[in-house]
Amino acid sequence: MQEQKGKYEGLQNDELGIKIRSNDNPYLSVDIQKKLLQPRRLSSYFIVLIESGSISYNLDLQDFTLTDGQLLFAMPNQLFTPPAKTDNLKYFKLLFDENTLALLPQQFPFLVNPLNAQTIVLDSAAKERVIKVFGILNQLLHLDKYETDTEIILAYLNTLLSELNSAYFKNKEPLNPLNTNLSKFIEFKLVVETYLTEQPSINAIAEKLALSTNSLYRIVKEYSGTSPKDYFINRLITEAQRRLRYSNTSIKDLAYELGFNDPDYFSRLFKKSTGKSASEFLPRQDLSGK
Known part of the structure; x- marks a missing residue:
């Protein structure tokens, strides 16, 4: 060191x-x-x-x-x-x-x-x-x-x-320069975290990683089991659930915070992903410790 x-x-x-x-x-x-x-x-x-x-x-x-x-x-x-x-x-x-x-x-x-x-x-x-x-x-x-x-x-x-x-990584592919797929997947995850609320297109992410969209799809599918688009959506919904627990903001404002231009679309997507509406999710959050 x-x-x-x-x-x-x-x-x-x-x-x-x-x-x-x-x-x-x-x-x-x-x-x-x-x-x-x-x-x-x-x-x-x-x-x-x-x-x-x-x-x-x-x-x-x-x-x-x-x-x-x-x-x-x-x-x-x-x-x-x-x-x-x-x-x-x-x-x-x-x-x-x-x-x-x-x-x-x-x-x-x-x-x-x-x-x-x-x-x-x-x-x-x-x-x-x-x-x-x-x-x-x-x-x-x-x-x-x-x-x-x-x-x-x-x-x-x-x-x-x-x-x-x-x-x-034991019993998995070693993380070295030869294992470019895993390295690229890690880069993909970092890009998602960095630009989450900007909601870049999958094409833009692929370009940032110097990959074709087909290559990005194959790599993300290999390591996450989902497409890049579904991975991004799942991450957005997870972030929405986190913020619903700790924010007094309205669902409409939350949608804008997460980069959605249409709050109604956000609400439909949230319900499709979680099985319940954002408004149904809120009353279950009790941080009083009682």
Whole structure:
């Protein structure tokens, strides 16, 4: 990581956008615990590893049950509902922001979830290594918080994400220059996230990726099981569901926010995709915590 030194030279550990929790250092305040159990939009990357026990999380309205050696990762802006802690659960939770990620010497494609699988199952050897790295980070960020160089913290974060990136793509096509299809799919996902509310045409996206529309269709179909258009629509509807939970805006204004010129068309599309109207969706959202 020597070549990255200039990026974090002089940066203090407590200025890093990284936090870790475990059985050794859980949230101490009952009020904080109650607040954190409420649904929210993530502002950072989130990773939870279950060392032993079982627990379920809800991510973008989908339930994920984790057991020994299983890991869930989530991205900024995803709709996240954590569960109450269960008995006999051993875990590590890690949050880090985009600024911290930018300090690392490499990219980690698994974080954009190109294979549409936000859980990772670790084999016994990988689980042992990952638990050790989590444990070291836990020590660095808590016990030795003011004595450890930032470079060391980032080095272990880089090691952890490298392990998870490898496990995510295990038994899949290797991500290397020869695997251009997967690389292009990752680029497609990034373009969708960047220009989501501008709603660019599929032709425009293909041109941005230096692909023909037929090639883009084939690649997106291969990795997502849907066409580029359907992928984009599904992502828009997911974003609509996220915003319906946390915004007091009207459905008409929401449609405009998402780049729709016709709110009625948005409403029809929403109902077709979810099976219920946007107005039917709203009354079910209760963020009071009661």
